[in-house]
Amino acid sequence: MTEQRLYRDEAEDRYAFVRQLVSELLPARAEIVELGAAPGDQSIGLARMGYRVTAVDLGAASDAWGTQPEGAMATGLADAGVGLLIWDLEQTPYPLDDESFDAVLLTEVLEHLREYPSRSLEEARRILRPGGVLLITTPNAAYVRNRVRLLLGRSVYTPMADWLYGLPHAQHAREYTVSELELLVRHAGLEPTCITSRHFYSTGGSRRAFDRAAKTLVDQMARVAPTLGPTLILVARRGAARG
Numbered sequence: 001m002t003e004q005r006l007y008r009d010e011a012e013d014r015y016a017f018v019r020q021l022v023s024e025l026l027p028a029r030a031e032i033v034e035l036g037a038a039p040g041d042q043s044i045g046l047a048r049m050g051y052r053v054t055a056v057d058l059g060a061a062s063d064a065w066g067t068q069p070e071g072a073m074a075t076g077l078a079d080a081g082v083g084l085l086i087w088d089l090e091q092t093p094y095p096l097d098d099e100s101f102d103a104v105l106l107t108e109v110l111e112h113l114r115e116y117p118s119r120s121l122e123e124a125r126r127i128l129r130p131g132g133v134l135l136i137t138t139p140n141a142a143y144v145r146n147r148v149r150l151l152l153g154r155s156v157y158t159p160m161a162d163w164l165y166g167l168p169h170a171q172h173a174r175e176y177t178v179s180e181l182e183l184l185v186r187h188a189g190l191e192p193t194c195i196t197s198r199h200f201y202s203t204g205g206s207r208r209a210f211d212r213a214a215k216t217l218v219d220q221m222a223r224v225a226p227t228l229g230p231t232l233i234l235v236a237r238r239g240a241a242r243g
Helices: 003-025 041-048 072-079 117-127 144-151 160-165 178-187 209-224
Strands: 031-035 052-057 083-086 101-107 128-139 191-198 231-237
Touching: 003 041, 003 101, 003 128, 003 231, 031 041, 031 117, 041 052, 041 072, 072 083, 101 117, 117 128, 117 178, 128 178, 144 209, 178 191, 178 231, 191 209
Parallel strands: 031 052, 031 101, 052 083, 101 128
Antiparallel strands: 128 231, 191 231
């Protein structure tokens, strides 16, 4: 199984979680924008559930996340009725109207932003309607495995090969802890309502029973103590418009 296939299997577990969470938070036909939408699977899945979805993406190597051919994301989004806006999330303001969406998704994107990520969160607040929802998933800098790796003197950052040769926007600029993520969201004028954690890849990868049991254990621990899990999930709401 290729690395790309493994990534897509892991992502599908996360997509399923997000779809369920969205269905609990939003009524049918709500308007959703996904910021940083490549490879498009999540936007397509939400559109198939009946949501009105806009996908925003940089448009560079958008099809490099799997084995799909060039142009597959744009074609898939169009077939699902998802609007596609090509835009660099580091450039603000976004060409999206104030208070135009019921939900903003930033899943596995925040960690890639370099130029003051709080600006992107402020933009998320601007384009959300009062009462609207921001949903973030992002790696946990304090994941229990990261703590062990640091104790052993090993790096927890993007592999050096990616920094030397990879696409700049594909690398993690910074990962966050629970408290840092909450601080960023509040700084943008949004109020966190829920933060949890999961191990979305507990059934994939190694087939060894010990490895799978360890991943399952971490997933169960993360549900109780979000500071320990590999992926943080935060939900926040926009309150009434500022006076």
